Amino acid sequence: MVSGARWRMELERWLAPFLEVLGHPARRAMCPLYVAGLIGPGERKSIQPMAERLGLPSHDALHHFIAGGAWDMEPLEAVLAAEADWLVGGPEAYLVIDDTALPKKGRASVGVAPQYATVLGKNANCQTLVSLTLARAEVPVPVALRLFLPESWISDPARLDRAGVPEAWRTPRTKPELALAELDRVVAAGARFGTVLADAGYGGSASFRQGLSARGLHWAVGIPRILKVYPADVTLLAPPPSSRRRLHEPDQLSRSAEEILADAPWRTITWRRGTKGRLTARFAAVRIRVADGQAQQIGGRPAQHLPGEEAWVVGERRASGETKYHLSNLPADTGLKALAGAIKARWSCEQAHQQLKEELGLDHFEGRSWTGLHRHALMTMLALAFLQHRRLAEAGRGKKAGRTTAAAQPARRAGRPRRPPTPRPSAAAMPALSQMDQHPA
DSSP: OOOHHHHHHHHHHHTHHHHHHHOSHHHHHHHHHHHHHHHSSOSOOSHHHHHHHTTOSOSHHHHIIIIIOOOOSHHHHHHHHHHHHHHHOSTTOEEEEEEEEEEOSSSOSTTOEEEEETTTTEEEEEEEEEEEEEEETTEEEEEEEEEEOOHHHHTOHHHHHHHTOOGGGOSOOOHHHHHHHHHHHHHHTTOOOSEEEEOHHHHTOHHHHHHHHHTTOEEEEEEOTTOEEEETTOOEEOOOTTOSOOSOEESSOOEEHHHHHHTSOOEEEEEEEETTEEEEEEEEEEEEEESOSOEEEETTEEEEEOOOOEEEEEEEEOTTSOEEEEEEOOOTTOOHHHHHHHHHTTHHHHHHHHHHHHTTOGGGOOOOOHHHHHHHHHHHHHHHHHHHHHHHHHHHHHHTOOOOOGGGHHHHHTTOOSOOOOOOOOGGGSOOGGGSOOOOO
């Protein structure tokens, strides 16, 4: 067990680079208190109950820090991306793109609207945050949470004014567009990863996949079963001289991912060991060309697409009988087990979302403003990054491996000249938050 005084002192040391960019003494005092309130005991992690548990005379100072003060989040977001990279980044890391829903009542909270809520599996009144999570060796560290604004908000200037939505965020943006913008931001801040992962909500977008490829990134994404692809050996035929046709056409017609994989050989793959034993499913993979090139009439059929990027189409047959489909531009010599491992690594962001909500109160914010929601979300990410730092340090001590301890932090603060080896605990081996003595100092 770790005393409340000890972890609070360690938290303040760990937060030092964040406090440096906050600047103002009042903000530098409030930030550790807010993060400690999120980590500390109590079921409700909204401002008033946290202030009471922290022993503050009122909740005004915490409220002003989150909802009212004039400070810029971007420097803290950049430090968070760098800290996440120091913890789990590198060529073996994944950047997982997803979204998470915060169910809400009423219509005044910024971005709230009837929309699909992933946490509920159905349409509901909620806010939706596009999330980016850096993960390695089953250790996730969220680095971005950005609110998606539905059309019902974008088209209502008075509503945007009341919620304090900045002008720069009033332009319509799809979730994939938001995700690419956040990806560029965390890359510019120094986060390193080898592959981008996303579900079919993002992978079904040709512009999203093409945006990742244009950035020189490897990716593995979910897709709908009806996504059209060509065999890898497809070629373009020039029109014969006597033909009235002027455009090149592929020598084969595109087919759905489901059809392409129907006759492929399927193998049982174990991608990792879970707490209840091996996690397995049957997988098949075929090298193809994605039908997302220029649109034109092909074979007398309108609105078809020419062959685009070469990629893998991957099928996954789960024990439940459900079949999922995926697409990846990983190299042609990538083995089926490596493809399956990359696809299934996406689960780590679900673990992060669960911890942000159940342990750290991501969905407990009671304000209605754009600024307040994003600052609260940022503080929950700082809290989880600190917990991952502590868990990795504990796992490292248990394995006598490289240590990410508070004692090692001065070198990290001074430009991080060397990257220590990252311990690789399983999720089950990582100390739970409940193992900390969380009574405030």
